[in-house]
Amino acid sequence: MPTGPLRCLTPGQLVPFGGDRVAVVGDDLAAAFVEGDRLVVVQETGDLLHIPRAEHERVHVAVGAALEAFHALAGVTDDQLSQFFCGFADRLADDQVFAPIAAANDGDVASATARGRSTTRLVLSPKMRADMIAGLRVWQHTDGRRDVQVGRVDHAGWSVETRRAPLGVVGFVFEGRPNVFADATGVLRTGNTVVFRIGSDALGTARAIMTHAVEPALRAAGVPVGAVQLVDAAAHAAGWALFADARLGLAVARGSGHAVAQLGAVARQHGVPASLHGTGGAWAVVHPDADAGDLARIVRHSLDRKVCNTLNVCCVVRAGADRLVPVVLEAGRSAAAERGATLVVHATPSSAPFAGPDAIPQAVDDLGTEWEWERDPELSLVVVDDVDEAVALFNRHSPRFVATLIGGDAAAQQRFYDTVDAPFVGNGFTRWVDGQFAFDQPELGLSNWQSGRLFARGGVLSGDSVHTVRTRAHVTDHDLHR
Amino acid sequence: MPTGPLRCLTPGQLVPFGGDRVAVVGDDLAAAFVEGDRLVVVQETGDLLHIPRAEHERVHVAVGAALEAFHALAGVTDDQLSQFFCGFADRLADDQVFAPIAAANDGDVASATARGRSTTRLVLSPKMRADMIAGLRVWQHTDGRRDVQVGRVDHAGWSVETRRAPLGVVGFVFEGRPNVFADATGVLRTGNTVVFRIGSDALGTARAIMTHAVEPALRAAGVPVGAVQLVDAAAHAAGWALFADARLGLAVARGSGHAVAQLGAVARQHGVPASLHGTGGAWAVVHPDADAGDLARIVRHSLDRKVCNTLNVCCVVRAGADRLVPVVLEAGRSAAAERGATLVVHATPSSAPFAGPDAIPQAVDDLGTEWEWERDPELSLVVVDDVDEAVALFNRHSPRFVATLIGGDAAAQQRFYDTVDAPFVGNGFTRWVDGQFAFDQPELGLSNWQSGRLFARGGVLSGDSVHTVRTRAHVTDHDLHR
Structure with a gap:
């Protein structure tokens, strides 16, 4: 395959990327690019990144x-x-x-x-x-x-x-x-x-x-x-x-x-x-047998401020919705009140009957949205037929980050862990996902599974994680052979 | 950045790759490629890979x-x-x-x-x-x-x-x-x-x-x-x-x-x-205090047949060269004789005086060559001033795979381990590098460090290695908060 140096870019030039797409070189890029500069073609998006020499x-x-x-x-x-x-x-x-x-x-x-x-x-x-x-x-x-x-x-x-x-x-x-x-x-x-x-x-x-x-x-x-x-x-x-x-x-x-x-x-x-970090936002699934007091505490402590592990989507199983959706809403309002703010609820069609008149309608397909609030806590509310439906929604729409099941016996918790496609799974508040808080070690990075599961490692990157593995043989009998 | 589908490739079209290079679309590729096909631009080489729909x-x-x-x-x-x-x-x-x-x-x-x-x-x-x-x-x-x-x-x-x-x-x-x-x-x-x-x-x-x-x-x-x-x-x-x-x-x-x-x-x-696997070929460094009998056994058992962990380059420290190069050569000849074959020696300038008249001259810059022999064992021979020089040669020229130091006390062995940039380090024969042989587990893959150290894992890929790590929290006190 003949190759040569990249001397220039011309306006309108087609740059193949991502297997079956082309990006078009714009006038500004073509004018700015000179030999010796570098071009990175982002294969996921077609972004043409110009790196001056x-x-x-x-x-x-x-x-x-x-x-x-x-x-x-x-x-x-x-x-x-x-x-x-x-x-x-x-x-x-x-x-x-x-x-x-x-x-x-x-x-x-x-x-x-x-x-x-x-x-x-x-x-x-x-x-x-x-x-x-x-x-x-x-x-x-x-x-x-x-x-x-x-x-x-x-x-x-x-x-x-x-x-x-x-x-x-x-x-x-x-x-x-x-x-x-x-x-x-x-x-x-x-x-x-x-x-x-x-x-x-x-x-x-x-x-x-x-x-x-x-x-x-x-x-x-x-x-x-x-x-x-x-x-x-x-x-x-x-x-x-x-x-x-x-x-x-x-x-x-x-x-x-x-x-x-x-x-x-x-x-x-x-x-x-x-x-x-990728996209943040934690999901909670509320089992019909959840304790109302625990649920209230968990929601309140998961909505205290907006960071990546803040509660973003709450799925309540229908059999418990009459009893537990009001608990979720009241706890959310309480978390908001603690900061002198107002709770904002986004309700999918299934939760609209439970979410009150102030709820903002939300399509199920938009459940991947991370609410980037500063003052007023925002939360998506979904009513599901069962925990499995919530897991399916998580696996389809979420950024695959934090999932928690509130309530349920050990078997339900285990099934949740086995089926939900999340690196971080719990049974309580969502804000525990933090290297310092969970592992008592400075956290250098935190990853979700948006781009897939992480090979050979967990989602928390601590100083300790930045390593490779070497293999060393100590031979005492040099007659050793294969 | 405007983008669109990749509909066709034209002969002579310039495809940017690797930051500052272009590959040229050839006539055959342009003729064969139709809309719906895929093009992978190999960023390391500029190879244009055509994947039909x-x-x-x-x-x-x-x-x-x-x-x-x-x-x-x-x-x-x-x-x-x-x-x-x-x-x-x-x-x-x-x-x-x-x-x-x-x-x-x-x-x-x-x-x-x-x-x-x-x-x-x-x-x-x-x-x-x-x-x-x-x-x-x-x-x-x-x-x-x-x-x-x-x-x-x-x-x-x-x-x-x-x-x-x-x-x-x-x-x-x-x-x-x-x-x-x-x-x-x-x-x-x-x-x-x-x-x-x-x-x-x-x-x-x-x-x-x-x-x-x-x-x-x-x-x-x-x-x-x-x-x-x-x-x-x-x-x-x-x-x-x-x-x-x-x-x-x-x-x-x-x-x-x-x-x-x-x-x-x-x-x-x-x-x-x-x-x-990448490029194979093991390196051995012979310390001046090496035991001649051990050295002979190690070389013989490291040249028994050509696979990735076969001895490829042998560096002998000058202070021991008169005594030990003949041992290496004799052991190599013995390994060859066991298969009815002849030893082929490639000698860098430093080893030429020791390697005999039949040795083939080899430039130091070519020490990365893996001898892909089938019948006659081939070996590069280098005489070095000290172990550090051998390590420097390994780190510069080798595919960063297997390194062994023959002889030397515990401090010398430790210094060798600390400074040689290899995932697999030993003190004896080189053929131990094999997942089944070393870890009693079926080996799915084996990696060198040619493309860098492997994040969070070793060079042996066994079934056991194909995993991620999840983090699970068990909360008993739901008053827990940050």
């Missing part, structure tokens, strides 16, 4: 340096890694070191304010500073388990063991807030290195943290400075370039929405495993 | 059926799965059932012979038949561990556990030999379903096995018939279509060479985890 090269160099540092890290002790986390935390805690970081943050905040951007999560407040330091102290005292045995088989004359081992370079794309450093650098604890991009709003702060805290702490501990790489680029293209680098061992994107989904697609089509 | 649809339907069967399998007991393996084995053992299978195999063999194709591994001999039956009996009696706990954390008022769970649909592409059914169906043991393509030489035999043994055994056990799908298509395009189906949980390709590498690239760029 400068962004590509910056990322290429950063990943190369991180890969080199990764191999060098094999010669760095766990104590040195602890020293790094300690030194990084100490520097953030030192007012003199922190002064230029605070100044850089003031600059970022002023710039964001001038551009009319939200600064809620951009201000490096005393609390955020303390949280960052605390996060680094956790890593300082965590056992990274860089090289521990996970299995062993003994044979006559030899034995074989499987051992955890570091994975490689982890690429992160963060939103524009400064407190991502504990997460980004946490992967060093398990022997990995990191390249990360941060939203442009927080780039000045990030630069200052790198210069005044991260790099000096790495040097002081004797850890290769290449082990932590900030991609110093404001353009989104830097994130695409990062996730398109097949040398990454893992790509993690924070946040949600189209940009994150697009990054996930870029990573996947470059063969890079990706951890990203 | 019929092949795509056949595979699409098969994967859909396997996915439906996967969900139905949640309601099938372990006993039923055992019954399936037992029934399949019984049918193969029954001469009356086997008669039409044998007849179909005779047809395949006659056809291959007429086309001048090798029939060495195509003949369904009594031994192959017995091995297939034995393989199925292993699965029959294996505990699939479909749903077992792997971790648990207790909290006040609730607990959370992680559990193994089935992964989904596994796609296999096999070479053209009939004895792949035990591997293909083995994934059912762990609750997965399978779609497989078999090389066209063995397709008649495979069809007969499906009709007379697999499908009746599935029905008799009450296992959904969709759980085992043979892609009944002779064209390579069926394999591309299979690995391009993002609904697969895992893609496994057997064999080696360009076709397998291409299949791996197709799977990876569709976000499907792939297990494939």
Whole structure:
């Protein structure tokens, strides 16, 4: 197959993607693209992502340096890694070191304010500073388990063991807030290195943290400075370039929405495993025998604020609907009232007779919608014939994330677990799905099964999860043969 | 971004791939491609793979059926799965059932012979038949561990556990030999379903096995018939279509060479985890303190026949070269003599003074070459300054598969393990790298690190490995909140 360099794109050029589709090159892209730039054709959508040469090269160099540092890290002790986390935390805690970081943050905040951007999560407040330091102290005292045995088989004359081992370079794309450093650098604890991009709003702060805290702490501990790489680029293209680098061992994107989904697609089509939130929203199924008091508590504690594991769809089995739908609605109103807000109910046709006159009609086919509320809690309500129908709706419409069955005996709970296609299944409130809360470990990422089940791993990505497995043979009898 | 259907390809059309390259549509492809067909642009190479509509649809339907069967399998007991393996084995053992299978195999063999194709591994001999039956009996009696706990954390008022769970649909592409059914169906043991393509030489035999043994055994056990799908298509395009189906949980390709590498690239760029052999060839590093007798035994047992884990490159540390290179050469000659063959030595410049006049010169940059010998064992010989130099050569040139250090104390062995970038590391012969031999479990696939370290798993893929992890919460105190 003859091939050559991609020298230019022409307006109207047809670019095949996704097997049987074409994307059309627009005038702007054709005008902007020059030889040496890169084009990523997103196979899921036909998006044509233009990566200017400068962004590509910056990322290429950063990943190369991180890969080199990764191999060098094999010669760095766990104590040195602890020293790094300690030194990084100490520097953030030192007012003199922190002064230029605070100044850089003031600059970022002023710039964001001038551009009319939200600064809620951009201000490096005393609390955020303390949280960052605390996060680094956790890593300082965590056992990274860089090289521990996970299995062993003994044979006559030899034995074989499987051992955890570091994975490689982890690429992160963060939103524009400064407190991502504990997460980004946490992967060093398990022997990995990191390249990360941060939203442009927080780039000045990030630069200052790198210069005044991260790099000096790495040097002081004797850890290769290449082990932590900030991609110093404001353009989104830097994130695409990062996730398109097949040398990454893992790509993690924070946040949600189209940009994150697009990054996930870029990573996947470059063969890079990706951890990203995807669509959120938990489903609860209410068994007819559910205890009204438990149900009320569960709904209230699952609607306290809007995050990815907040209750989004509630299916009530018809036999219990008269008794239990009012409990759900009252608990939802109570959760809303606690925040001085009003409950918004979306009712499918089956639940309309139970949901009251204020409910907003919703089609069953729209049950995949995640209600992205800020103040007023929103909830879809469905009345189903039985738990199996609720499971079928979940498996068809949900983002395959969190499912909970409220009530039901052990057999009903087991059948629910066996049939619902969710990585996270419970019998109570939905907000337990969080790595820190559930496993007492810092959470680096959380995945649903929207793009399928995750091979060989669970949906929670903790520092501990960023590993591969090696196999080591110890032969004592060298007459061993096949 | 405007998009539309891919209606046609035109000769000379430029198809962007790999970020900064274009492939050129040739006359043949343009002439053959019609609307409804699919085009896979291999991003690593620019190969333009044409999948006719019929092949795509056949595979699409098969994967859909396997996915439906996967969900139905949640309601099938372990006993039923055992019954399936037992029934399949019984049918193969029954001469009356086997008669039409044998007849179909005779047809395949006659056809291959007429086309001048090798029939060495195509003949369904009594031994192959017995091995297939034995393989199925292993699965029959294996505990699939479909749903077992792997971790648990207790909290006040609730607990959370992680559990193994089935992964989904596994796609296999096999070479053209009939004895792949035990591997293909083995994934059912762990609750997965399978779609497989078999090389066209063995397709008649495979069809007969499906009709007379697999499908009746599935029905008799009450296992959904969709759980085992043979892609009944002779064209390579069926394999591309299979690995391009993002609904697969895992893609496994057997064999080696360009076709397998291409299949791996197709799977990876569709976000499907792939297990494939890649380039083989083991490396041994000989420490200056190595025992001559052990070294001789290790080399002989590592050169007994050519498979993926056969010794390919031997690095001898200079301080021991005078004493130990002759041992390596003599052991290699001895291994060759055992098969009535002659040792072929490829010598890099550093080893030429030690390797004798018959050695064939080899450039260091060519050390990645896998010697695909059949009769005469072939071996690259390198003399290095120290073990670190050998490790650096391995990390730069090898396919990152098997590395062994012969001799050296525990500290030297540990340093070797820490620095060599290989999934399989040993201190003796290289041929131990085999799932069945090392872990007493049927091996479905074996991976090197040519495309990077494997996230969260080792290089041996056994039936046991084909799983995901689910997280289940048991709440007892429904006042639990965040």
